[in-house]
Amino acid sequence: MSVAEEFAECCAAQRWFVDERWVEKQTAVDNLQLLAECAGYVDDLGQDEVQALMSAAFAPVETLPSDYAAHLVMRWELDDERDRWKWTGELPPARKSGAQDYAPEKRVGRDGKSYYTTQATIEAFHYVLSLGNRERLAEWLRNHPNDAPALLDTLEVA
Known part of the structure; x- marks a missing residue:
């Protein structure tokens, strides 16, 4: 391995530390300069080549394709x-027997605007219902006043 390749490998290692945000770029470059001076890379390669190798190591990465x-x-x-x-x-794969299609029913909320109860809200309701805690269920329904009619309808269907 040549001296230039050896120093380029050190630069690449410092780039990794910078990319991982373990070291600031300025600190990494300062460390590389100190290494180049103490290890004799500046004497062997010259300061311009040392700077070029550091610059190449910290060059921007190619952008990803659009x-x-x-x-x-x-x-x-x-x-x-x-x-x-x-x-x-x-x-397409066959639907599993437990899967249900959900077509949200358009309702009018308390503010008079159109409102849909989302599938996530229905699933959350069934989870709270499964806990068996009446007080918690009542509180949850109070916090979802626009959803309560649709949610109670799902109980009647079941």
Whole structure:
């Protein structure tokens, strides 16, 4: 390994510490300069070459392609058996028997505006209901006055 390669490796290690936010960039560069002086890299390579190697190590990383996010989502969906069909042409997987479709019913809230009870709220309601604590359930329903009618309807259906 040449002297320049050896010092470049030290610079790369310091870059890693900076990227991990363990060391500030200025501290890393100062440490590299001190190392270059004490270890004789400045004598062997010259100050300009030492500076060039440090600069190369801390150069900005190439930007990601503009479609990086789309490719990442595609890879995730291909790895997930529930979403693979979107890319492969397969039929979508059959729904599990316990899964229910939820079409929110449009309601009018206390303020007179249109209101929908979300699936997350319904699931939270069923969780609170499963705890078996009447006081907590009553308090939860008081905190969700626009949702209470729809939530009580889900109990009547069940």
